[in-house]
Amino acid sequence: MMPEPVSETKPIVWTIASSDSGGGAGIQADLHTFNALGCHGCSVIAAVTAQNSTEVVGYETISPALFITQLNCLIQDMPPAAVKIGLIPDAELLTQLANWLAQHKAQHQFVVIADPVLSSSTGYNFVRQSTLQIWRQQLLPLVDLLTPNIPELALLSNLPHQNNDAQAQQLLQLGCQAILVKGGHLDASDNNTADSVTDVLITADNRFRLKQPRLDVTHNHGTGCVLSSAITAACAHGYALADSAIIGRAYLQQALSFSYATGKGAGSLQHHGWPVSPDFFPQLQHNDAAIDYNLCFAGITAPIGFYPVIDSVQWLKRLLPLEPDVIQLRIKQGTAEDIEQQISEAVLLSRDYKLRLFINDHWQLAIKYGAYGVHLGQEDLTTADLAAIASAGLRLGISTHSYTELLRARQIRPSYIALGHIFATQTKQMPSQPQGIARLKRYAALCSDVATVAIGGINAERIDAVLACGVSGVAVVSAITAQQQPEQAFSQLKQRVEQHYAHQV
Numbered sequence: 001m002m003p004e005p006v007s008e009t010k011p012i013v014w015t016i017a018s019s020d021s022g023g024g025a026g027i028q029a030d031l032h033t034f035n036a037l038g039c040h041g042c043s044v045i046a047a048v049t050a051q052n053s054t055e056v057v058g059y060e061t062i063s064p065a066l067f068i069t070q071l072n073c074l075i076q077d078m079p080p081a082a083v084k085i086g087l088i089p090d091a092e093l094l095t096q097l098a099n100w101l102a103q104h105k106a107q108h109q110f111v112v113i114a115d116p117v118l119s120s121s122t123g124y125n126f127v128r129q130s131t132l133q134i135w136r137q138q139l140l141p142l143v144d145l146l147t148p149n150i151p152e153l154a155l156l157s158n159l160p161h162q163n164n165d166a167q168a169q170q171l172l173q174l175g176c177q178a179i180l181v182k183g184g185h186l187d188a189s190d191n192n193t194a195d196s197v198t199d200v201l202i203t204a205d206n207r208f209r210l211k212q213p214r215l216d217v218t219h220n221h222g223t224g225c226v227l228s229s230a231i232t233a234a235c236a237h238g239y240a241l242a243d244s245a246i247i248g249r250a251y252l253q254q255a256l257s258f259s260y261a262t263g264k265g266a267g268s269l270q271h272h273g274w275p276v277s278p279d280f281f282p283q284l285q286h287n288d289a290a291i292d293y294n295l296c297f298a299g300i301t302a303p304i305g306f307y308p309v310i311d312s313v314q315w316l317k318r319l320l321p322l323e324p325d326v327i328q329l330r331i332k333q334g335t336a337e338d339i340e341q342q343i344s345e346a347v348l349l350s351r352d353y354k355l356r357l358f359i360n361d362h363w364q365l366a367i368k369y370g371a372y373g374v375h376l377g378q379e380d381l382t383t384a385d386l387a388a389i390a391s392a393g394l395r396l397g398i399s400t401h402s403y404t405e406l407l408r409a410r411q412i413r414p415s416y417i418a419l420g421h422i423f424a425t426q427t428k429q430m431p432s433q434p435q436g437i438a439r440l441k442r443y444a445a446l447c448s449d450v451a452t453v454a455i456g457g458i459n460a461e462r463i464d465a466v467l468a469c470g471v472s473g474v475a476v477v478s479a480i481t482a483q484q485q486p487e488q489a490f491s492q493l494k495q496r497v498e499q500h501y502a503h504q505v
């Protein structure tokens with residue numbers, strides 16, 4: 001029998017913007033970006049511009065009737081997961097769009113990312129006072145993320161003499177959920193230098209900076225369009241806003257790195273697929289003053305491989321005869337005295353059996369008894385003494401569950417990074433969503449320079465798919481400890497993992 005054809009789906013994203021006859025910006029750039037990031041792009045055209053790489057010669061807006069017909073026609077059959085708004089150089093169309101979004105956004109639950117294009121990079125001014133008022137009063141309350149550059153931030157906030165922070169707060173007050181202030185324009189602040197560009201993501205309760213080397217490229221037409229449409233595509237794939245901003249920034253850096261000439265002026269960006277090289281990802285700066293990013297942790301020489309996580313020294317004694325190579329002791333219950341007793345005994349046993357033993361959470365005891373390493377969660381990173389762990393020569397593993405956490409962990413340069421939780425797990429209440437195989441593959445690719453361990457809901461049926469993602473280890477709890485025959489389960493999984501890594505050498 002012929003196998004059933006697999007029907008692939010892609011998230012649907014819309015761009016509501018204007019056509020760039022030169023192909024480097026506007027609707028054309030948005031559709032290229034959506035496609036490169038695995039989305040199906042639909043377009044609602046607001047205006048047609050006549051432009052090339054050196055100038056905008058003119059434009060005409062589409063009729064209000066046809067504008068609204070495009071929106072209504074698409075929503076009936078191809079509702080979006082996310083919508084990008086770009087250049088809409090007409091007050092009537094902007095008002096129509098705001099009314100339409102107010103009617104449909106809540107019902108269809110799509111995310112709205114808006115790039116308030118007020119002028120072209122070649123200097124053509126699309127701003128009218130009337131359109132600014134509509135942005136402020138009608139559109140901003142419907143926008144999840146606004147991506148202004150510094151001049152646009154000043155214009156939209158109507159606070160030209162205040163600093164960027166005050167201007168962004170003003171836009172939040174007007175109802176926009178988050179602002180990504182783009183640092184591409186050199187300004188008077190310390191955010192942006194001749195060598196670096198820093199975008200700042202600001203929400204009502206959070207703020208962090210994405211810093212990247214400033215690329216010395218002349219072919220940068222469409223930069224803002226590409227960034228906002230890459231963020232939109234990432235949102236459509238279900239990434240949180242902060243992660244989407246990171247993906248968008250990495251996509252842009254990659255596209256700028258390969259930009260090319262088109263005419264006599266600034267050329268266009270080269271669209272590639274999902275960014276995976278660490279070179280394209282920004283440095284994440286947030287209020288981690290307590291963390292020293294210049295520490296050096298001991299490395300892990302042999303691959304991590306099969307990595308059982310157990311909750312008592314009794315389990316350790318049960319598994320030791322099966323010759324585990326790496327184990328984590330993750331004790332969550334018991335008195336301080338009992339925990340110390342178990343950790344000291346486990347470390348002694350680990351030496352006898354040449355076991356690489358990681359201790360979860362209790363880093364002071366791990367140092368005191370000389371364990372092989374420590375595993376810490378994100379929330380532990382500001383409270384644990386990382387310098388003491390490094391100088392005691394212990395390895396450090398760090399949990400991550402998103403791009404944001406992954407970049408933070410990478411900057412600490414630990415011995416390994418845990419990527420979780422891949423599938424739903426019964427072992428622990430998780431505040432995050434299962435990441436799944438596609439994301440695991442992307443995270444592992446971004447960590448080609450550091451050891452990685454996948455964790456969460458991994459069992460005998462899923463382990464092959466996980467190993468195929470390129471991780472250096474696989475951590476399991478219930479796939480051993482909740483089995484009828486834990487020793488048998490341990491040996492089968494260990495053998496499967498060892499076979500995989502043996503073939504890789």
Ligand SMILES: Cc1ncc(COP(=O)(O)OP(=O)(O)O)c(N)n1
Pocket residue numbers: 309328330360361375376377378397399418419420428453455475
């Ligand atoms: C290999 C591995 N990955 C993730 C975790 C989770 O650690 P943490 O975030 O510290 O959460 P708790 O284990 O304390 O619940 C882990 N232990 N090991």
Ligand SMILES: Cc1nc(C(=O)O)sc1CCOP(=O)(O)O
Pocket residue numbers: 309399400401418419420421422424425426427428455456457458475476477478479
């Ligand atoms: C302890 C732990 N940490 C996780 C993370 O994602 O950080 S998931 C997890 C539990 C893993 O157990 P099981 O293999 O039974 O699903």
